[in-house]
Amino acid sequence: MVVLAALLLAACDQGTTKPNGSTSGPLDLMFQNKYAKAEAQLKDQISKHPNDARPLADYALLLNYETKQKAALDEAQQALKLAPHDGYVLTVLTRVEDWNNDVTAAAATGAQAVSAAPQSALARAFYGEALADTGKYSDAQTQLNKGASLAKSGSSYEQAEVERNWANYYRDRQQYPEALTHLKLAAGDQPNWVERLLELARFSIGRADLSGATTYLQRAASLSPDDAGIREQLGEVALFAQDYAVAKDAYTAALRLQPRSNLDLKILGDLAVALDHSTSTAIKDERAAIVDQPSDGEAGAYLVAVLRYLSGDEAQARQAAQSTVAPSAGSGYVDLDKAALDRQAAALAAVNHYRHLANLGPVGSSGIIHQSALAHAFYTFFNGNSSDLRDLGIHRETKSGLGYTGDNVLSRAEHFGYPIVSMAEVITHRSDPNGAVSDWIDSVYHRIPLLRTDLRELGYGDAYLGPLTVQVMDMSYRETTTGRVILYPAPDQTGVPVAFAGNEIPDPAPNAAYPIGYPTTATFDRNANVKITSSHFRDPAGTDLLGISLNPTAETENSWAFMANIPLKPSTTYTVELNGTVNGVAFHRTWKFTTVAAASPTPQVQQAG
Secondary structure, rough: OOHHHHHHHHHHOOOOOOOOOOOOHHHHHHHHHHHHHHOOOOOOHHEEEEHHHHHHHHHHHHHHHHHHOHHHHHHHHHHHHOOOOOOHHHHHHHHHHHOOOOOHHHHHHHHHHHHHHOOOOOOOHHHHHHHHOOOOOOOOHHEEEEEEEHOOOOHHHHHHHHHHHHHHHHHHOOOHHHHHHHHHHHHOOOOHHHHHHHHHHHHHOOOHHHHHHHHHHHHHHHHHHHHHHHHHHHHHHHHHOOOHHHHHHHHHHHHHHHHOOOOHHHHHHHHHHOOOOHHHHHHHHHHHHHHHHOHHHHHHHHHHHHHHHOOHHHHHHHHHHHHHOOOOOOOOOOOHHHHHHHHHHHHHHHHHHHHOOOOOOOEEEEEHHHHHHHHHHHHHHOOOHHHHHHHHHHHHHHHHHHOOOOHHHHHHHHHHOOOOOEEEEEEOOOOHHHHHHHHHOOOOOOOOOHOOEEEEEEEEEEEEEEOEEEEEEEEEEEOOOOOOOOEEEOOOEEOOOOOOOOOOOOOOOOOOOOEEEEEEEEOOOOOHHHHHHHEEOOOOOOOOEEEEOOOOOOOOEEEEEEEOOOOOOOOOOOEEEEEEEEEOOOEEEEEEEOOOOOOOOOOOOOOOO
């Protein structure tokens, strides 16, 4: 049995009282794959001891491993309000911020955690993880080495987390054999905890080893026959591995353990289509999910999509859109079609915000293109079991696919009545329209279509169902010659991100050790003949930064791009100089931009009474 009592005491500072109740028991249950019992005990402790930060921090850690990251952050922040100097609370917050993709904040919190709890192996391990994720590899090594030394006399959990974060370090550096070795060592330290096998499965998915992922998932399933939450985690990882048979078994088992579960029913509805091609089962499951949770817009939208795109019953689809899902507060029904258009409006506003930064005019939206994008978003769900949708294949449809409306973005738009024009498409997997647009702007190949001078209007559609999420934006152009060069980050822009994590297909820097510097681009007229003769990316001292340059080609849509080999520094002004010819005429551009300020240290909140 893994006992964390010693760890918890080591992490405590002089200003923090001891927990009123033992928190090692619930975490022991988590390590025994009894997540539901662990959650019940922690909620009981939180209820009985509302001013005790430790159960809140433990609950945040549990939610973290359940991949409920937003909820985990909420609990960790509540714990911080109660105990702003507590080393363990800061340690957990470091991990939760990191897994919420706020790595800059995680690094700042991690520094506080090791200051408050210098003898905590876990604080060192989580801080090392955050440092590696921000590209500070030397500092990460220092913390992980200290963590490894401290963990020798610690718990198996501490030892496993040090190994797991060495794996994270090597994965960030793209040294994958070393990463796999350390993940296996972590699993050796805690061989009976399902999380260690899930980590190996996720790693295998990232390396396109889907058969390996399935092996780890099946081993994990044998460790957790009676915990619905674990079965749902297995199902989630199996979905991302595109092993829909394993996913169906996992969610079916979860539903047996918790009948009428909203999540299990709506995912099984999707699997009924993607795996079994049964629209009737999907309709039944989605309606049952909505009965369990009447305000579930995800299940409602999927039901509408099945009726509209698979059953071809527009009248039933319209009725379902207007009279199925209740608002979270108040009476009546949510208009799901209007909600989809509202999300398009949010995406459009985000695009126009970035176009304004780039000194470009706003663009409009098209209801027809919206229909095309929305249909394709659900097509990816209906056919999620198909290997044809992997990587760049996600932009294509096949006539044998469920819900087919056209081979590519142009033919799909024509199917819904849009005139023949030049079009492009970007796709990502985020939680909302703003996150999707930020993802595209912060990349290379996906930024360029949004910042073209000849972009006229766009359509946006998305789909969400538990862990499944996809956002599609289709863009229409009227190719013209403007003579403009669109620079991004724009001249004198401030608050520019410092790093690019490389989560883009195709990879613009396939040999880079991510994270690297935030991309700088210059986009020319699509049909211009552009030659770059020289380029410089300089820091405030005038030193040229080494990095990866991409010249204007068809693949870059006639754009130049540069990414420094390492992340940029916060609160720093960089100068970019670009020289070349456009249609035989010399051009020269020099501009500056300033990166975002470093994250402030975690705010010190007064101890609650």
